[in-house]
Amino acid sequence: MKHYSSEKWADYSRGTTGKREASQMKRHLEAGCKKCRQASEMWFAVQKLAQKEASYKPPENAVRVAKSYFAASRLEDKPSVVTQIARLIFDSLRQPQLEGVRSASAAPRHYVYQAGSVLVDVWLERASSSIPLSLTGQVLEKSKASQVVMDMDVRLHMGDAEIASTKTNQFGEFHLEIPHSAGSDVQLTFGAEPRIAVLIPMGLIGDTPDTETY
Numbered sequence: 001m002k003h004y005s006s007e008k009w010a011d012y013s014r015g016t017t018g019k020r021e022a023s024q025m026k027r028h029l030e031a032g033c034k035k036c037r038q039a040s041e042m043w044f045a046v047q048k049l050a051q052k053e054a055s056y057k058p059p060e061n062a063v064r065v066a067k068s069y070f071a072a073s074r075l076e077d078k079p080s081v082v083t084q085i086a087r088l089i090f091d092s093l094r095q096p097q098l099e100g101v102r103s104a105s106a107a108p109r110h111y112v113y114q115a116g117s118v119l120v121d122v123w124l125e126r127a128s129s130s131i132p133l134s135l136t137g138q139v140l141e142k143s144k145a146s147q148v149v150m151d152m153d154v155r156l157h158m159g160d161a162e163i164a165s166t167k168t169n170q171f172g173e174f175h176l177e178i179p180h181s182a183g184s185d186v187q188l189t190f191g192a193e194p195r196i197a198v199l200i201p202m203g204l205i206g207d208t209p210d211t212e213t214y
């Protein structure tokens with residue numbers, strides 16, 4: 001049986017799949033494929049969250065996104081570096097908080113970005129405010145059978161400056177540290193041309209968690 005990729009289901013959930021393919025995909029779900037059903041449900045959930053988020057806080061979001069895109073466009077200004085900006089498709093802090101969980105600050109923040117068939121997973125963790133932010137991630141290529149992207153250049157940028165770099169390991173994983181002094185303007189870029197740029201919304205990392213009292 002032919003299955004559909006996660007990327008296909010992401011498009012399907014956004015309603016951007018062509019009519020003909022969409023009806024084929026619908027039939028595939030109706031035929032009872034568990035694997036694709038799961039993928040489809042996951043993407044519909046992500047889509048729902050994204051819409052919810054948009055209706056909750058449009059101004060803050062708009063400002064944050066605009067700022068990030070301006071920062072990334074500076075990377076594009078450099079001649080001979082073609083940059084593709086990855087879309088943020090999942091953000092753990094945008095998930096509904098579990099009952100009784102009041103502080104999100106101790107938990108790692110999880111982002112998923114997509115650029116074409118490349119998915120970038122990013123986990124950010126800060127043990128205390130005085131040490132660098134630990135950034136671990138993984139690069140996956142959905143169109144490859146193994147999905148692993150090894151030996152890919154990963155660069156960390158602050159504003160116009162490159163401040164650290166590494167390569168993905170045999171599992172497509174990488175680790176970097178973001179200095180304590182990093183402001184709101186942090187990007188990762190991957191590979192050569194076209195580079196894939198991932199914008200880290202740092203402004204939200206240090207946010208005071210909800211401290212509701214009853």
Ligand SMILES: [Zn+2]
Binds near residue numbers: 002003004033035036
């Ligand atoms: Zn399937």
